[in-house]
Amino acid sequence: xxxxxxxxxxxxxxxxxxxxxxxxxxxxxxxxxxxxxxxxxxxxxxxxxxxxxxxxxxxxxxxxxxxxxxxxxxxxx
Amino acid sequence: xxxxxxxxxxxxxxxxxxxxxxxxxxxxxxxxxxxxxxxxxxxxxxxxxxxxxxxxxxxxxxxxxxxxxxxxxxxxxxxxxxxxxxxxxxxxxxxxxxxxxxxxxxxxxxxxxxxxxxxxxxxxxxxxxxxxxxxxxxxxxxxxxxxxxxxxxxxxxxxxxxxxxxxxxxxxxxxxxxxxxxxxxxxxxxxxxxxxxxxxxxxxxxxxxxxxxxxxxxxxxxxxxxxxxxxxxxxxxxxxxxxxxxxxxxxxxxxxxxxxxxxxxxxxxxxxxxxxxxxxxxxxxxxxxxxxxxxxxxxxxxxxxxxxxxxxxxxxxxxxxxxxxxxxxxxxxxxxxxxxxxxxxxxxxxxxxxxxxxxxxxxxxxxxxxxxxxxxxxxxxxxxxxxxxxxxxxxxxxxxxxxxxxxxxxxxxxxxxxxxxxxxxxxxxxxxxxxxxxxxxxxxxxxxxxxxxxxxxxxxxxxxxxxxxxxxxxxxxxxxxxxxxxxxxxxxxxxxxxxxxxxxxxxxxxxxxxxxxxxxxxxxxxxxxxxxxxxxxxxxxxxxxxxxxxxxxxxxxxxxxxxxxxxxxxxxxxxxxxxxxxxxxxxxxxxxxxxxxxxxxxxxxxxxxxxxxxxxxxxxxxxxxxxxxxxxxxxxxxxxxxxxxxxxxxxxxxxxxxxxxxxxxxxxxx
Numbered sequence: 001x002x003x004x005x006x007x008x009x010x011x012x013x014x015x016x017x018x019x020x021x022x023x024x025x026x027x028x029x030x031x032x033x034x035x036x037x038x039x040x041x042x043x044x045x046x047x048x049x050x051x052x053x054x055x056x057x058x059x060x061x062x063x064x065x066x067x068x069x070x071x072x073x074x075x076x077x
Numbered sequence: 078x079x080x081x082x083x084x085x086x087x088x089x090x091x092x093x094x095x096x097x098x099x100x101x102x103x104x105x106x107x108x109x110x111x112x113x114x115x116x117x118x119x120x121x122x123x124x125x126x127x128x129x130x131x132x133x134x135x136x137x138x139x140x141x142x143x144x145x146x147x148x149x150x151x152x153x154x155x156x157x158x159x160x161x162x163x164x165x166x167x168x169x170x171x172x173x174x175x176x177x178x179x180x181x182x183x184x185x186x187x188x189x190x191x192x193x194x195x196x197x198x199x200x201x202x203x204x205x206x207x208x209x210x211x212x213x214x215x216x217x218x219x220x221x222x223x224x225x226x227x228x229x230x231x232x233x234x235x236x237x238x239x240x241x242x243x244x245x246x247x248x249x250x251x252x253x254x255x256x257x258x259x260x261x262x263x264x265x266x267x268x269x270x271x272x273x274x275x276x277x278x279x280x281x282x283x284x285x286x287x288x289x290x291x292x293x294x295x296x297x298x299x300x301x302x303x304x305x306x307x308x309x310x311x312x313x314x315x316x317x318x319x320x321x322x323x324x325x326x327x328x329x330x331x332x333x334x335x336x337x338x339x340x341x342x343x344x345x346x347x348x349x350x351x352x353x354x355x356x357x358x359x360x361x362x363x364x365x366x367x368x369x370x371x372x373x374x375x376x377x378x379x380x381x382x383x384x385x386x387x388x389x390x391x392x393x394x395x396x397x398x399x400x401x402x403x404x405x406x407x408x409x410x411x412x413x414x415x416x417x418x419x420x421x422x423x424x425x426x427x428x429x430x431x432x433x434x435x436x437x438x439x440x441x442x443x444x445x446x447x448x449x450x451x452x453x454x455x456x457x458x459x460x461x462x463x464x465x466x467x468x469x470x471x472x473x474x475x476x477x478x479x480x481x482x483x484x485x486x487x488x489x490x491x492x493x494x495x496x497x498x499x500x501x502x503x504x505x506x507x508x509x510x511x512x513x514x515x516x517x518x519x520x521x522x523x524x525x526x527x528x529x530x531x532x533x534x535x536x537x538x539x540x541x542x543x544x545x546x547x548x549x550x551x552x553x554x555x556x557x558x559x560x561x562x563x564x565x566x567x568x569x570x571x572x573x574x575x576x577x578x579x580x581x582x583x584x585x586x587x588x589x590x591x592x593x594x595x596x597x598x599x600x601x602x603x604x605x606x607x608x609x610x611x612x613x614x615x616x617x618x619x620x621x622x623x624x625x626x627x628x629x630x631x632x633x634x635x636x637x638x639x640x641x642x643x644x645x646x647x648x649x650x651x652x653x654x655x656x657x658x659x660x661x662x663x664x665x666x667x668x669x670x671x672x673x674x675x676x677x678x679x680x681x682x683x684x685x686x687x688x689x690x691x692x693x694x695x696x697x698x699x700x701x702x703x704x705x706x707x708x709x710x711x712x713x714x715x716x717x718x719x720x721x722x723x724x725x726x727x728x729x730x731x732x733x734x735x736x737x738x739x740x741x742x743x744x745x746x747x
Contacts, residue, residue: 017321022141023564028324029137030566031171034317036328042355045364046462049565056344057168058351058569060458062465065564 001074003038004050004066011039011053012071019068031055032069080127080238083152085179086163087172088134088495089451089570091191095163095221096131097582099231106586108716109147113500115492121231127238130157134495136171138178140289142563143497152182153274158238160186166196166203166218167345167571173331174324176212180244183275185237186214189230194220199345208338213245222576249330253314254322257284257307264303268294284308285323351451351571358452364459371452372478375443379436380482380513387435395431399424414618417611418604426603429658430596433485433706438588440479440486445583447475448493449575454567461565467550468558470496470565473503477546480510481539484707485595488714489587496563502553504711505724508703509546511539514659518698521663525679526691534692538699545700545735549727595709602705603657610654622668627653641697641733642690642740652697658704689747693740700732 006012014036017027031054032038041058042051049062086092096104100119109116117131132151133144140146152160160179164172169190179186188209196203209216215233219226250258262280269279272293282290283304291301308319315322358367378384399420406416447453453475461471472494480487487507494500519538523531554562609627611618619625631650638644647669655662667673670681686694702708702725712721 022561023566025137025139025141025320026564026566028321029139029174030568031174031328033321033325033328041352042359044359044458044461045361046459048462049458051359051458051569055168055170056341056348057171058571059566060454060569061564061566062461065566 001071002067003040003052003069003071004063006040006071006074008040008042008050010074010076011037012074013037014069015072016070017068018070019065023065024068027061027065027069030059032059038069038071080158080235081155082121082127082129082159082161082234082238083132083155083157084129084161084163085132085148085152085175086134087136087165087168087175087568089454089568090134090163090165090168090172091221092131092134092163094576094579095189095191095219096129097576097579098221098224098227100129102582102585104586106590109151111716112143112147113497113504113714113716114144114147121234124231124235127231127235129161136175138175139285140287144495152179152184157184158241159234160184161189161234162186163189163191163221166190166192167347169203169339170328170331170335173334174327177249177327177330180212180214181275181278181281183243183278185241186244187230187234187237188212188214188216189221189226190216190218191221193218194223194225195345195347199343199347201339201341201343201345203340204338208334211334211338222573250326251330253311254284254326257311260307261304264300265294265296268296281323284311284319286319345571347571347573354572355455355569359455359458364455368456368459371447372475375440376482379439379443383439384435387439388432391431391435392428395424395428399428414611417618418607421611422604422607423600425607426600429603430592430599430706432658433483433591433595434588436483437486437489437591438584440482441489441584441587442580444475444479444486444490445580446575449573449579451570451572453493454569457565457567458569465565467506467547468554468562469499469502469550470562470567472567473499476503477507477510480507480512482513484508484510484512484703485591485710486587488707488710489591491714495567498558498563500714501720502550502558504714505553505727506546506549508707508711508728509542509549509700511542511699512659512703512707514704515698517660517663518655519695521666521675521678522682522686522691522695524675525682526686526688534695538695541696541735542699545731549731590713591706591710594713595706598709598712599657599705606654606657621671623671628669638697640740641693641736642744643686643694645685648685648694652701655698656702656705658706659698662698687747689740689743692743693736696739697732697736700735701729702726702732703728 014032014034016034017024017032036054039053040050041053049060050066052059052061084092084096096117099121101122104117104119107116108114114133119129121127121129132148135144135148138145138149140149162176162179164176176188190205205216205218215237217226217230217233219230258280261283262276265279266276269276274293279290279294311322312318358364403420406419456475457471460474464471464473476487476490479490484507488504491500491503494503519535523534527534610622610625612626613619613624614626622628627650628646631653632646635644635646635649638649647666650669651662651665654665667678670678672678672681708721708725711724712718715721
């Protein structure tokens with residue numbers, strides 16, 4: 001399952017980061033690395049971007065970018 | 078002895094607050110050469126021998142954004158004595174990611190561990206001594222906003238600069254990555270030294286496949302093969318690719334450090350509070366209405382409640398002073414041209430510069446509050462979807478909105494945008510938002526030609542400006558700003574109460590900046606226009622400005638506008654004077670037509686324009702290059718006269734083409 005399909009309130013553990021170039025590097029730099037726990041807190045009023053909680057801070061990314069992030073476990077928190 | 082300290086850290090880590098606390102108002106603001114990235118330099122208070130350079134807020138040294146390149150180049154080429162790395166203690170994991178990369182640059186380093194007050198008041202703690210020992214770098218706990226720990230920090234900085242001690246530990250890699258970095262280190266050691274690159278940094282960058290490093294070190298084809306082989310081996314061993322491997326290695330190391338040093342029982346009060354505030358401010362239903370409510374309030378206060386009276390007061394003061402000087406000159410019987418120079422040139426110029434000041438100061442008071450509180454990031458979150466299609470992100474929304482009030486502060490507000498590409502595009506597009514100085518023109522023309530549909534015509538102009546901005550955005554996105562946009566991966570910082578010092582300093586800087594940069598250019602422009610308007614070609618002063626050089630120039634230019642449906646020297650002259658300030662278009666028209674009331678002017682305008690050509694004239698005034706004050710602001714933000722001139726040319730050509738299309742299509746139907 002990819003991160004963009006995760007509902008607000010749910011979370012998961014990252015298995016891999018797709019994409020390439022600057023985008024991919026940026027996601028990795030911001031701490032979205034394999035085995036990191038991520039929680040989806042919210043989706044913006046217009047349906048995009050989404051608000052994430054990871055490594056004890058809040059990050060926002062677009063769904064298009066989130067679709068590059070593959071999760072291995074999904075849980076309700 | 079003079080030391081240079083480079084301040085580096087993540088965005089939202091309190092970097093600016095620390096910078097202000099260390100240097101006070103003693104700052105020189107400029108740009109890094111060739112880019113629209115702000116460079117602040119100042120001397121540390123009570124240590125005039127130590128200067129502090131504020132580097133852009135970044136999260137990593139991967140050289141994808143200009144901000145990262147600037148930081149990296151500054152440290153590698155300018156060789157600061159110490160890197161002062163500010164780390165947000167409430168968000169330590171992600172902040173240390175940059176720290177580990179900075180450590181590779183083999184420059185003496187000090188960590189300022191910020192927001193320790195928040196960490197402690199929430200019952201959490203960080204073992205600072207242990208952290209310092211594990212990293213091999215001095216770590217000083219501070220609270221930049223409360224100015225705690227600042228003098229201790231300064232002492233440590235000075236001591237580190239004197240002792241020149243480099244970070245001790247670099248080996249935070251393990252296993253396969255360790256193997257790869259080390260074998261490449263041996264391979265390229267000599268070349269790295271020759272190029273002035275720290276070996277460890279160079280090796281890491283080569284593992285990551287960083288092109289600039291390959292070039293700087295003159296890596297031979299043979300070496301490149303070996304490097305590729307080593308890296309592929311590493312990738313096979315770890316079953317992941319090189320970029321993920323390095324990011325993972327750093328975060329893994331950070332994780333181990335934090336386990337030993339960070340004792341966290343709960344989220345900080347600020348984080349809990351932020352989540353509650355966001356339940357309202359980024360609420361699915363209320364979020365956007367609240368945002369527009371806030372912006373409406375800011376506009377109302379800036380341009381109405383405080384702005385207008387303040388501007389009136391300022392005008393009155395200038396008026397009184399002008400009268401005083403005028404009387405003085407009359408009693409001393411100075412010649413006509415001196416009188417005219419002082420009153421119509423100098424005072425008019427100073428007056429138009431000063432008239433922007435109240436707006437800039439008040440607007441930046443509010444914008445700093447929005448920025449420093451953390452709300453601006455939420456606006457980007459709310460509005461991102463709207464701006465994405467034209468290749469921008471939600472962060473550009475506020476500058477563009479401010480553009481409806483005045484382009485000058487709007488362009489100045491682009492400085493807080495996180496990417497250079499977004500800044501440049503926003504500076505070019507913002508002037509298409511119809512600013513309030515154009516209203517008198519719309520008012521005059523619509524009253525004359527469209528008295529029954531005034532509102533429709535005005536609204537259509539505002540919409541036209543937005544449509545042209547959107548089309549321009551699409552055009553720019555697929556031409557000069559082609560290529561990968563900086564991804565919208567943005568932190569939403571915890572809400573914080575803005576510090577009074579930062580807000581005041583920001584207002585003061587913007588005001589100072591505007592006066593310094595805009596003064597010369599606006600002043601010169603006003604004097605030139607005055608000169609052209611007051612003299613004929615044999616440099617005799619003219620009584621009637623229709624005999625002036627400006628009128629002659631207007632007549633020469635005039636035929637250019639035939640495709641737009643008007644060909645009158647008074648109209649083209651008014652467009653020229655409109656460059657000093659847009660509202661001058663109306664006053665020039667009335668001076669050149671020799672009319673003193675709106676009624677009379679209307680009558681003459683009817684002989685210059687048809688309703689259709691009046692509309693194309695309005696379109697042109699809406700879209701053509703902004704006034705010189707806005708031009709000066711864009712030159713300042715671009716950091717380049719060339720770019721500012723190109724932007725102005727683009728806007729004027731766009732205005733011409735749109736005006737022409739409207740007129741040419743219009744005559745088919747009229």
